[in-house]
Amino acid sequence: MSSEVHSYEIGPIRPPSEGQDLSLLLRVTRNCPWNKCEFCPVYKGSTFEYRSVSEVKEDIDKACLVKEEIKETSWKLGYGGRVNSAVIQTIVQSNHAYEGDIRAKESLINMANFMLAGERTAFLQDANTLIMRTPELLEVITYLRQSFPQIQRITSYARSKTCQKKSLSELSELREAGLSRLHVGLESGCDEVLAEVKKGVQAEEHIQGGRKVVEAGISLSEYVMPGLGGRRWTEKHALETARVLNLINPDYIRLRSLIISPFILLYQRFNAGEFEELSEDEIVEEIGLFLENLDCSSYLTSDHIANLLPEIEGQLPSDKKRMLDIISHYRSLSVKERLKFRLERRLRSYLSILNLDGKLREKVDEALNSVEQGSEEAEKKVDEVIHALRHPFV
Ligand code: SF4
Known part of the structure; x- marks a missing residue:
């Protein structure tokens, strides 16, 4: 049998925490409006697109239809509306239209995961949803909550510069409408590093944007990139990043160590000998210096595969010593033990x-x-x- 399949658009990435929480993924804008950061391969070659509210609402309607199909199939198979792999397999196998339709399969799997997790969290993609005009973003969030009333948390990515440009009342309105958390790529608090990697923002803008989000009552998750300053700026990168975060005091600080590969623009400077990459041990040292200088009450996590020591995780300031002890323990290993x-x-x-x-x-x-x-x-x-x-x- 082959009949029309329903699907909604899903962007390329979401933060690791949204993957664990099995969030509904909804592409509100496409790609990145800045797209110049030298360490970031995600949207290179793609142009930013502002989606209209009606287009996004259509996607939300389609997400509802995908959910309905899952529920109906589950009832027909005798599972009482519950989601399981037999339900998903039956849907895919009974309709040839799914063959080769990656988007339809992605939507189906995303919806199944979202339902399994109790339909509690949604993530608005792509790189800087906050750039949407506030009344339009409010309309999207309100419609999403009406369509999926069990949603308790709506989160998104945003750039510091955009956070800084929104007024406090706009951010507060978004929080009241249901925007619960923003994930911001701080990367560094060191102006030299920010300029070199073309982050398009200065430390002061990070501070102002971050503080405004916190003041509006939106949970804030700031991403830091150990190693981004290379050997030249490692100390200043650690110290300035800690200083900026102390002034913002976000709810979360997430470490994501730099990985140099041919897929990023920074590779050209690295290849030309203009950027000296830190070794993994030097990155651990840098994280130690950063951590020693953190004086805030954020939750620090290393929840990315790029980090060597995911154990560096805990609540500041109470877990600071334990986290520093992990670093000291690593440093106390012999060269052979560390290599192993x-x-x-x-x-x-x-x-x-x-x-x-x-x-x-x-x-x-x-x-x-x-x-x-x-x-x-x-x-x-x-x-x-x-x-x-x-x-x-x-
Ligand atoms: S703003 Fe974010 S998504 Fe855009 S290029 Fe920079 S790191 Fe990548």
């Missing part, structure tokens, strides 16, 4: 049957065999294999 730890951890995080081709297998074996030596040569091999393994995750 890094290799094992990265293999666990990055290695998949999909990227283990013949050449990579050889590199992994070589690194595993050399690690016992704890030599500079062994370190080089471990670094090489980690670089090769993580390319698919950039």
Whole structure:
């Protein structure tokens, strides 16, 4: 049988926390209106598009239809409206229109996950939803809540500059309408680093934008990128980022260490020898300095695969010492122990049957065999294999 399938548009990324919470993903704008950051590959080659309110509302209506189809099928199969894999398989297998329709399958899976999690959270995509004119964004949020009344939390990405440009009353109105949290890419509080990587914002704008979001009562999650200043700015990057965050005092600080790959613009400067990449150990040092200088009450988390030490997580200031102890413990390991730890951890995080081709297998074996030596040569091999393994995750 082949009949029309319903689907709604889903953008390329969402924060890790929204993945864990199985949020409904709704693409309110497309791509990034700035799109110049040298470390970010996500929207390069794509142009920003402002979607009309009616178009977004149509997508919300379609999301409702996807939900209805899941429920109806579940009742027909005797599952009483509950979602499970048999329901999803039956929907896909009974309608040929799903074949090759990636968007329809994505919508179906996203809706199934959202329903399984109790329909509690939604994430508005893409990179800077807050850029939408406030009355229009208010209309979208209100319609979304009317359509899915169980939603308790609506979150989105935003740029500091946009947060700074919105008035406090606009942000407060958005919070009252249901916008619960904004995820902002702070990356650094150091003006030199921000300018070099073309972040398009200065530390002072980060502070003003962030403080306004906090004052409006919207939960704020700020992303920091250890390693972004390279060797040249590592100390200032750590100190200034801590200073800026102390002044903002966001609810969450999320670490996402820099990964250099050919897919980012920064690679050109790196390749030309103009950007000196920090080693993983130097990034740990930098995080230590940053953490020592944090004086706020945020929750710090390392919830990204790019970070070597996901254990650096806790409530500030009470968990600060415990987190610093983790760093000290890592630093106290011998060179050999650190190499072994890094290799094992990265293999666990990055290695998949999909990227283990013949050449990579050889590199992994070589690194595993050399690690016992704890030599500079062994370190080089471990670094090489980690670089090769993580390319698919950039
Ligand atoms: S603003 Fe965000 S999404 Fe846009 S280029 Fe910069 S990091 Fe990427």
